[in-house]
Amino acid sequence: MTRPAWPIAALLVGYPVWWALGFGGLSVIVLAVPMAVVLWRRRPIRVPRGFGLWVLLLAGYLVSALMLTETPPGTYGEFGPGRLLGYAMRLALYCSVLVMVLYLGNLTERELPQLRLVRMLGVLFVTTVAGGLLGVFAPGFEYTSPVELLLPEWLGENSFVRNLIHPTAAQTQKVLGFSSPRPEAPYEWANAWGSNASVLLVWFVVGWWAYGRVRHRVFVAVVVALAAIPVVYSLNRGLWIGLGLAVVYLVVRVGGRTRVALCGAAVAAALAFTLSPLAALFGQRLDKPHSNDIRAFTVxxxxxxxGHSPVIGYGNTRNARGNHRSITTGRTEWCQSCGHPPLGSDGQLWLLIITQGFTGAALYVAFFLGAIRRHWGDRSPIGLAGVLVMGFVLLYMFVYDGLVTPLSLYLVSFALLWRNASLQESQP
Structure with missing residues (x-):
């Protein structure tokens, strides 16, 4: 691999180091700087179709800053450093992932072969499985990161910032009626682990199974079997639905022997899972839709x-008054379950609606829908996988936040589709 491609290797293969240092999902912001330098030196810069939609999304976010001082009805909170910090963080991430897409699309196949990029994502999947197993078997693991030690106390104790810089193995929640550790390492939230695991699983299978040899396929089978443990213990219904729909998608879109083999593998996996101890935990989670009322309230x-700022939103989230159980704002001695959930915390679609209005949400959806429409005819393994991930984006936006790490993986997948189309167009 030649020198210009090192930032993406540092981002994907080196991600465990970033997480251990406390940068984690913020690593894309750091690495966007050398990526931008590479792009500047090789002008003119190629841009993908649909690029204008993301630019409009960014422009809309800049305009939404005008509403940062406003407090819509039904919410509370004063304008201050925390609100500005959240806004700046999201803006930096939106800009950084755009730089990353342009960087990937402007590297040649010689500088960064497609298969190498796909396999880098596969390496990150192995890291994700390892982190998930850590969350299952050592859920109490956590420590103060170097970044956390360097930050001022007022900033490090901000809940949003702390989730990004404080390495933890699992997020403990009362999902089944008792405290249940949900794997989140090496990401910022348990839901981020679920979203990332499904996206990376797709690329892991493509890179090491579809384009692999026998020994690679044995490795895939072992890792996927191990991955089933944290996938179930994550209690992520969105992840489970996504994986189920992925199987349906592939059965419909592939043909011949591949379809037969896929159906056989799916049946065998389902049988093995049914006979395993994981099936009981899966059933318990389905019987306890713990978060439905919370999600309904926040949405x-x-x-x-x-509705009071439908075009440009409010620039950042706001805290709702009360919650789904009480009109009380904040936890009290007599109402330990009371709180003030931030609006837009239950899915990227809702986050966009509160921060950028319905306009921003429409631009986001149009960007990924456009990618599906343009690349639907690409039936190569990378094409099929990329379109599937774009489908994940549109599914998960209802239940998972795209920020921080998931959005980076969504945009790497988008770049793979763009690069694949460019390679096919260049072939005689």
Missing amino acids: SATLAAA
């Missing part, structure tokens, strides 16, 4: 608040 509150 309805988000839509109500966004």
